[in-house]
Amino acid sequence: MSETTTLISSASETPSRQAERIITYAQAGVEGVREEMRRNPDIFYIGQGIGPRGGNFQQSRGLWEEFGEERVRDTPIAERAQAGMGVGAALAGSHPIIDIVFLDFTLEAMGEIVQQASTIHYISNGRYKVPMLLRAAGGGVRSTGPHHSHTFWSFFAHIPGLKVAVPSAPADVKGLIKTALRDENPVIFIEHKGLYNTKGHVPEEEYLIPFGEARIARIGEHVTLVTLGMMVQRSLDAAAKLTESGISVEVIDLRTLVPLDKETIFASVAKTGRLAIVDEAYASCGVSAEVAALVAGEALDELDAPILRICTRPTPHTFSPSTDAYLVPSVDRIVSEVADLVGKKI
Amino acid sequence: MLIREFELKAKEVFRSGRMPGFIHVYIGEEAVATGVCGQLRKDDYVASTHRGHGHALAKGISARDAMAELMGVVTGCSGGRGGTMHLYDPTVGFLGSNGVVPPGILIATGAGLSAKLKDGDQVAVAFFGDGGSNNGAFHEGLNMAATWDIPVIFVCENNMYATEMPFAKATKNTNVASRATAYGIPGIQIDGNNVLEVYEKTGEAVARARRGEGPTLIECLTYRWFGHHEGDPGVAYRTKEEIAAWKARDPIQKLHDDAIAAKLASEQDFKQIDVDIKGELEDAAEFALSSPLEKDETALDHVYFNPAAD
Numbered sequence: 275m276s277e278t279t280t281l282i283s284s285a286s287e288t289p290s291r292q293a294e295r296i297i298t299y300a301q302a303g304v305e306g307v308r309e310e311m312r313r314n315p316d317i318f319y320i321g322q323g324i325g326p327r328g329g330n331f332q333q334s335r336g337l338w339e340e341f342g343e344e345r346v347r348d349t350p351i352a353e354r355a356q357a358g359m360g361v362g363a364a365l366a367g368s369h370p371i372i373d374i375v376f377l378d379f380t381l382e383a384m385g386e387i388v389q390q391a392s393t394i395h396y397i398s399n400g401r402y403k404v405p406m407l408l409r410a411a412g413g414g415v416r417s418t419g420p421h422h423s424h425t426f427w428s429f430f431a432h433i434p435g436l437k438v439a440v441p442s443a444p445a446d447v448k449g450l451i452k453t454a455l456r457d458e459n460p461v462i463f464i465e466h467k468g469l470y471n472t473k474g475h476v477p478e479e480e481y482l483i484p485f486g487e488a489r490i491a492r493i494g495e496h497v498t499l500v501t502l503g504m505m506v507q508r509s510l511d512a513a514a515k516l517t518e519s520g521i522s523v524e525v526i527d528l529r530t531l532v533p534l535d536k537e538t539i540f541a542s543v544a545k546t547g548r549l550a551i552v553d554e555a556y557a558s559c560g561v562s563a564e565v566a567a568l569v570a571g572e573a574l575d576e577l578d579a580p581i582l583r584i585c586t587r588p589t590p591h592t593f594s595p596s597t598d599a600y601l602v603p604s605v606d607r608i609v610s611e612v613a614d615l616v617g618k619k620i
Numbered sequence: 621m622l623i624r625e626f627e628l629k630a631k632e633v634f635r636s637g638r639m640p641g642f643i644h645v646y647i648g649e650e651a652v653a654t655g656v657c658g659q660l661r662k663d664d665y666v667a668s669t670h671r672g673h674g675h676a677l678a679k680g681i682s683a684r685d686a687m688a689e690l691m692g693v694v695t696g697c698s699g700g701r702g703g704t705m706h707l708y709d710p711t712v713g714f715l716g717s718n719g720v721v722p723p724g725i726l727i728a729t730g731a732g733l734s735a736k737l738k739d740g741d742q743v744a745v746a747f748f749g750d751g752g753s754n755n756g757a758f759h760e761g762l763n764m765a766a767t768w769d770i771p772v773i774f775v776c777e778n779n780m781y782a783t784e785m786p787f788a789k790a791t792k793n794t795n796v797a798s799r800a801t802a803y804g805i806p807g808i809q810i811d812g813n814n815v816l817e818v819y820e821k822t823g824e825a826v827a828r829a830r831r832g833e834g835p836t837l838i839e840c841l842t843y844r845w846f847g848h849h850e851g852d853p854g855v856a857y858r859t860k861e862e863i864a865a866w867k868a869r870d871p872i873q874k875l876h877d878d879a880i881a882a883k884l885a886s887e888q889d890f891k892q893i894d895v896d897i898k899g900e901l902e903d904a905a906e907f908a909l910s911s912p913l914e915k916d917e918t919a920l921d922h923v924y925f926n927p928a929a930d
Contacts, residue, residue, distance in 0.1 A: 318737055344737060350767065355760035358723050362730020362744070365715050366665060368737060370730075390723050394716065398708035399699025400922040402716070434923050458925045 295478055300332045300470040302444035306451035307334070307371065309480070311341055314369060317455060318345045320356055321373025321409075330375050331411055331470040357383035357408065361390045361460075364406040369455065377412035377464055378424040391460040392435030405458035407451075412440075413504050413554055414591055414602065415468030422467075423591035425503075425555035430462040431531040431564070437461045437485055438531040442506040444474035446529055449483030456482070466503045486533030490542070494524030497612055498542040500565050501552040502528040505603060509552050512608035521616050531561060539565065540573045547578035550612055552603055557585035582615045584608055621872055622897050623650045623674040626683055629901045630673065630690055630704075634850050638909065640692050643704045646674035648813075648845040651871035652777050653678040655818025656745060656838075659826045665713045665731040665744035667724035670705045671777075671844075672717030675747055680712035683904035693911035700914050713742070721748050722757030725774065729765045732772035732829075743771045743829040751782025753796045762837065766803040771829035773822065776839045777812065783848045784857040800837040812840030813871040816878070843869075 297305070311317045319337060321329075325348040328335030338346040349356050353374055360372040374380050380387065391404050414423030430438045437459050441447045447465065454461040491506055492513050501509045506527045513523035524542050528534065543549050549569050551562035562583040569581065584603045592601065599606075627645040634643050646653065649671075657666065657678035668675040676686050681697055689696030690704050698708045705719040715731055718724045728746035735742040752758055753776055765772050776796045780787050787794055800807025806828075810821050818840060825836035843866035847854030855863070879885040 316738070347768070350763060352760040352764060354757060355726050355729070355764045358726025358757065358761070359730030359733060359764065361723075362665075362667070362715065362727035362732075363734040363737075364730070365710075365727065366731040366734035366742075366744075368734040370734075385720065386723055386726065389720055390718075390727065394708070395925055396922050397698055397702045397706050398710075398716065399701050400925070401698070401708050401710050403925045405925075437924070458927070 294475045296473050297444060297476050298470065299444045299447055299465070299472050299474070300335070302448040302474075302476045303333050303451055303465065304335055304337065305476070306448040307455070308337060308340065310452055310455035311337065311345070314455070316367065317369045317371060318347070318363075319371040319373065320347045320349050320359075322349055322351060322375055324348060324373050329373070331467060333409075333411070333465070333470065334373065353379045353382035354386055357386035358390065360406045360408065361386060361394070361404060364404045364460075365394065365402050369405045369407070371407045371409060371455070374408060374410040376422055377410040377426070378421050380408070380410055387430070387436070387460070387462070388433050392433045395459070396435060403458045404460045406460045407454050407463055408460065409463045409465070411467040411470070412464045413466040413468055414598070415504070417593050417595050417598070418467065418591075419593040420591050425586065427462075427464050427531055428555060428560045428564070431561060435460065436532060438464065439485065439529065440464045440502045440531060441529055442466070442469065442503055442527050444472065445476045446483060446489065446527075448476055449481055450485070450529065453482045453485060457485070464503075468504045472507075483529070485530040486535050487529065488535035488538040489527045489529055490524065490538065491527045492523065492525040494522040494546065496521050496546055496616055497523045497548045497550055498526060498539065498546045499523050499550045499552060499612065500526045500528060500539055502531070502561070503554055505552045505554050508603065508605050509608060511605045512612065515605065515609050516612060519613060521613060523612060528561075534564070536568055536572070539569060540576070543569055543573055544576045547576060548615055549577065550582040550584060550615055552584045552608055554586055554602060556588050557583050558588060560585065579615055582611060584611050621893060622683065622900070623653060623677050624872055625897045625901050626673060626677055626686065626904075629905055630687070631850060633691070633905060633909070639690055641703050642849045642851065643690065644671040644849045645846055646671055646844070648866065648871075649777055649779060649842045650674055651815035651818055651875070652775065652812045652840045652842055653747075655815045656773075656775055656822045658819050659822045660713075660745065661742070662712055664742050665715050665728060665735075667715045667728035667731070667744070667746045668707070668717035669721045669724060669747055669749065669752075670717065670719055671749075672705065672707060672747070676707045676709070676714060676717060679709075679714050681707060681709045681714060683900050684907045685709070687904040687908040688911050691908040691911070692913065693908060694914050695907070695911040721752040722755040724748060725752065725757050725761035729761045729770055729772050732765065732770040733768065736771060741771075741830045743773060743826050745773045745775055747775050747777060749782060750776065750778040750780060750787040750796065751785065751790070752776070753799065754791055762800070762803045762805070762835070765835040766805045769832060769834035771832070772835045773825045773829060774835060774837045776837065777842055778839055779842050779844045781844075781848070781857065786857065795839075797837060797839040805835050805837060807837035807839065809839040809841065812842030813869050813874060815871055815875050
């Protein structure tokens with residue numbers, strides 16, 4: 275960690291509001307990457323369309339102009355090669371950023387990620403490191419449809435040897451991606467395509483956000499609502515509506531899945547006695563199942579009600595613009611189900 | 621010769637029941653690893669396969685470190701955690717042998733890219749077989765390496781069988797070297813059992829790569845004497861005649877005969893080398909058999925790199 279770095283850590287702190295600087299989620303990511311690429315000449319960046327175009331989501335805009343075509347390279351459509359080469363380059367001492375652009379296309383590279391990237395530090399008995407950042411945008415928005423909406427962050431969270439970040443706010447993107455690029459482990463950095471144009475305050479000064487520290491996005495008394503990605507804003511909107519019924523919801527943004535901040539969750543449940551998890555991914559064997567199991571296993575006596583999971587219903591992602599609100603957790607569904615939860619007792 | 625004796629010793633220990641897992645011996649193919657790695661520096665990179673003991677020894681992993689790894693003991697080059705198919709050694713640029721073959725193509729290509737970006741002149745070598753040449757990673761890797769002029773040499777050890785699948789049944793175009801033209805790079809097919817030819821042709825490819833002229837595909841025609849893995853007799857899908865014909869083209873015998881004919885070495889020299897190597901292997905086996913296994917207390921170490929702990 276740098277001498278001049280400010281750590282924004284712990285759930286209850288919010289980024290400095292002294293001089294508010296509002297930029298987009300996409301710009302925040304670019305800023306973080308740019309700063310780290312200036313700091314570390316061994317970082318290079320490859321992916322489809324990330325060069326002159328600046329990325330499908332403008333997530334790399336300006337990097338090619340600044341760092342040139344040697345360090346910022348457009349690739350052919352070959353995700354498996356991108357990821358596999360990322361592993362090889364990392365073993366040889368570089369720190370590659372592999373931008374797969376759409377989370378869905380990481381499936382083309384799963385062997386390289388799971389069998390190679392995640393295992394080598396362990397099976398070489400610590401002799402090799404795999405400092406590699408794999409970046410992709412997940413989630414659905416406005417009919418991105420069956421092959422461009424996936425949310426399987428749990429696939430990566432399941433595998434020992436990988437770290438996983440799922441930032442929701444612009445300030446978090448910058449702080450977490452900087453941390454990721456100083457981490458010599460393979461990091462899966464999953465942004466949300468529906469959030470790239472959202473805006474927020476992002477400090478201009480140097481700062482890092484550690485992995486394994488959730489953010490309390492809203493303080494509440496009656497329900498702990500654990501969430502991530504695009505569902506954070508939906509949960510906050512739902513929480514605002516629920517105050518009208520006198521229900522006070524504490525919203526926790528996980529920010530990273532591996533490491534996962536159990537302590538913030540447990541402390542909140544100890545206060546509220548009720549746990550709801552809102553995840554855009556499916557419920558089955560997902561992050562919501564993991565959080566539920568952790569709380570049931572290690573904080574059971576804090577619970578006064580069953581654990582509630584609000585997730586995308588189990589269908590392939592549809593193009594149909596009309597059923598999205600039914601299938602993916604909507605503000606109304608979150609409001610309704612959390613209200614029911616508060617009405618229940620064990 | 622070291623490779624031949626190592627593999628024979630490994631087979632012996634495996635058959636005695638003292639070696640965990642499976643092994644895939646390299647006997648019959650020694651000239652490829654020897655000839656290729658003979659042209660590589662310590663800081664050049666190699667990515668290897670499940671049949672990787674030969675590559676590992678040729679690149680510079682000691683017989684002791686490798687035998688210990690096969691035994692799964694803590695003194696092995698991977699601390700006993702990789703075993704026969706996952707030998708690792710960063711001190712000699714050995715990026716790992718692999719239980720899945722095609723990823724090695726991509727790993728070597730990535731290492732070559734890293735060297736290029738750091739303005740180094742190291743080269744990377746990816747070993748794979750006829751089987752690997754039909755996999756998507758072959759296509760993606762060669763295309764990327766060619767497009768970016770990456771200093772990597774793709775060495776296909778064509779022993780005509782991918783596990784039990786004859787190459788001629790797995791593909792229409794059995795000339796692997798010819799596939800290079802699809803990517804705009806040079807490809808050559810050579811006698812993989814002639815160590816001097818392998819050495820010479822690899823030297824040309826290495827020089828090309830170091831000059832920044834990009835990758836080369838070298839197809840080495842060779843044969844494995846034994847089955848796919850120890851326990852597979854290798855005769856269900858191959859004829860005894862074919863095996864005998866290839867055994868008659870023993871790469872070590874050829875080197876011996878050629879060297880003596882050219883008066884580069886004497887019978888006595890070869891006898892001495894044989895004695896030395898057998899001694900080395902006895903020592904390696906003893907070392908491996910007497911080393912301890914990993915304890916539970918350390919089994920959770922190194923899942924993640926933690927600068928504070930490591």
